Amino acid sequence: MKVRILRQQTPFSEPYWEVFDADVSGDTSVAGLLNYLNYHDDIVDENGRQTTRIGWECSCLQGMCGSCAMVINDVPRLACDTFVRDLGNEISIRPLQKFPVIHDLLTDRSSIYENLKKQNVYIEKYQPDTIKNRKKAEKEHQHQYDAAKCLKCGLCLEVCPNYVNGQSFFGAVFANDCYLVSSRNSEKKAEIKKLYGEHFGSTCSKSLSCMDVCPMNIPTIASMAKLNK
Amino acid sequence: MRDAIVIGSGISGMVTAIKLAEAGVHVLLASPFPSERSQSVMAAGGINAVMSRHEEGDSVSAHIEDTLKGGCYLAGEEAVKGLCESAEEIIEYLEGIGVVFSVDEAGRPARRAVGGHSYRRTCYCGSSTGKQIVSALVMEARRLEAAGLIKRALGKCFHSALIKDGVCYGALFFDEAFGNISAEYTDVVVVATGGQNALFGKTTGSTQCDGYTAGELFMQGVELKNLEFVQFHPTTIETSQKRMLVSEAARGEGGRLFYMDNGERVYFMEEKYGPKGNLMPRDIVSREIYSAGKDVFLDVSFLKDSDIESRLPEVRDLCKKYIGIDIAKEPIPVAPSVHFFMGGIAVHKNHETNIRDLFAVGECASMYHGANRLGGNSLLAAVHSGMIAAREIAGRDTKEDRPDFSSAAEEANRMLDKMKDTKSVFPVMYIRDMASETMNKSMGIIRSEESINEGIKDIDYYLSVAERLSYDNSVLPYFNYSLTGILTLARAALSCAESRKESRGAHYRSDHPDTLDDYAAATVISYENGQYKVRFDKENEYES
Ligand SMILES: Cc1cc2nc3c(=O)[nH]c(=O)nc-3n(C[C@H](O)[C@H](O)[C@H](O)COP(=O)(O)OP(=O)(O)OC[C@H]3O[C@@H](n4cnc5c(N)ncnc54)[C@H](O)[C@@H]3O)c2cc1C
């Protein structure tokens, strides 16, 4: 199979495509494929020319940490959780475009954290609606659990037609953290709803493509429904 | 105390930073990647605590006893007591900051049973306990970041500590954005860099846990402890990228281990240990699988589809996705894999190392687990150790004088530049791969004088090569300069394994299969002029 990879040596240099030949089984993930290209032998392009190893980021290698987010065959996905068997004979891989590239497939996603920090999106103290009846207050348990699984991978921002890095619309990742805070601390509900409106609710055009790509299947639409109430 | 540096932002690093910041200390929380990428997010099973609403018959002293027994009585009694006694408070703290625990009918954290515990005392958050704890801690840290007390420094990799006359004054970091090494001065440094996975290559954990920090600190005079105790998880699957854990729940639900002999299934665990044989402790099952010398399978296909669906959905999804196996129809090919490190940086009860003002917490420190760790105790230890260290540090005085270490940073940059001047196509990752192959062979599930000595010979050779190796410009500079530290740690682990001429917990020697009273003490190793010096801590130096 042919693997096309969009490469970039430094944050300031020009990106360029490089094509590799690979022979791996269908059960190999794209993470496994990148490892294969980097280390099965000297790394050469399709014409046998020596090149540099491909930079990318990983940690858990099983879809639990969000490190390896990239765009594979034009879909934003996690490399360790995407398999060659589903990709056909030509695979294209490029870095997320909504974030500054550091090197090859590595991007700087710090804006995700900065936005949450600047808007003070934190729980502070777990205060269920009805302390007397914690059981009742737990009826949103599954939704809270799902929201807290967010990897901060940024895939939802990559696919979103409204998200532009550095601007005031912060995307699904922000909406879900807002939901978690408002549902775990009833005292912060009003404040968080306002922030949510400013940085998400008022701009979201409901394409909901964010939900299609979310590797954790977080029900962003349910978070929106709660916060729009 | 004015300021502190915490290196590593998994659960233990975040707890330390949060507790220090709450006491008014300014914290620099340094790590290459955000907390969401740390190994802590992978913990699934749960976190132990005997709560006031405990199971009938359970008690904190039973938790203490189970922990000490699990660790083959090598862990300090006082330390374990402190750990188990603080567990309830820890769960309350975590719940208070918003961790989404799975709850019982009363809306309180529910408990599940985990191997090695005599009672049901493991609190959990569905199947992602670590992730849920990390998410809540990230929010707490964010609160203190917004208050200006915690400063997160991403892209920073530890290089070395700034130590003078047995006191630590800060650390050097390689900064990925600037491509150079710079010094950060402080009153106290806390290391929270996790386990030593890289020594063994593919493990169940994160690629970020490479053990470099422990190895480098060791070369700088910090003592390490119990490095021979490495926990293998018996049931993992091999994938193209790593080894993945098949949860103990699969055996808990009745899963049976077997191998094929002349076309017949041999249920070797049941044959040897009776009907409950598949549920024996992790180290015993791992050893039996290894000794079988054949491909071993775990079968759950006889369970009803609806039971698989409701009780083992994660195992089903994992096998389907990564190895294309339908566990309702076929057995799962399994093998043991390295999973957890009981050994690490030697610390006193307050989590300070033998260097003043240098602390270690979480999995990189060795304290509570002795010769083997019980499931659910390491998340507890990660939180507890952070709290203990922070309490100790907050009460310390601010440093009046700080020596000038500017020449240390210059020297480190000069060395890095010198390395960069000698380009090579020989990748450092090959040496790391070869070293991990050596470690798997020589320090695997069953060891012997012979296997360990072969390992020592190989690692010594790689160390000599590493020093002469030219720079590999295809990977980050961190991978180049960290090689020697990682190999030195591997060498130290082999020395510990060589010295312990007995079998205990996770350390099994085929040439010394019995447990001996002579070795009923922790192994402590130090590095002096290139020599690896092992002693057994019979005086309980590290218990105070
Ligand atoms: C699959 C799996 C399941 C598990 N399940 C459970 C469970 O159910 N219950 C339980 O109690 N335990 C469990 N554990 C163990 C537990 O998860 C860990 O022991 C614990 O999370 C360790 O936390 P930590 O904060 O010490 O380290 P980590 O979470 O590993 O964090 C280490 C930090 O150090 C940083 N770092 C590493 N090297 C450097 C460097 N050179 N410079 C700067 N920073 C560095 C990393 O980036 C990271 O931020 C499990 C482990 C695995 C692998």
Ligand code: SF4
């Ligand atoms: S909401 Fe989903 S896609 Fe977006 S950052 Fe979180 S996990 Fe990733």
Ligand code: FES
């Ligand atoms: S490496 Fe963790 S999600 Fe891919």
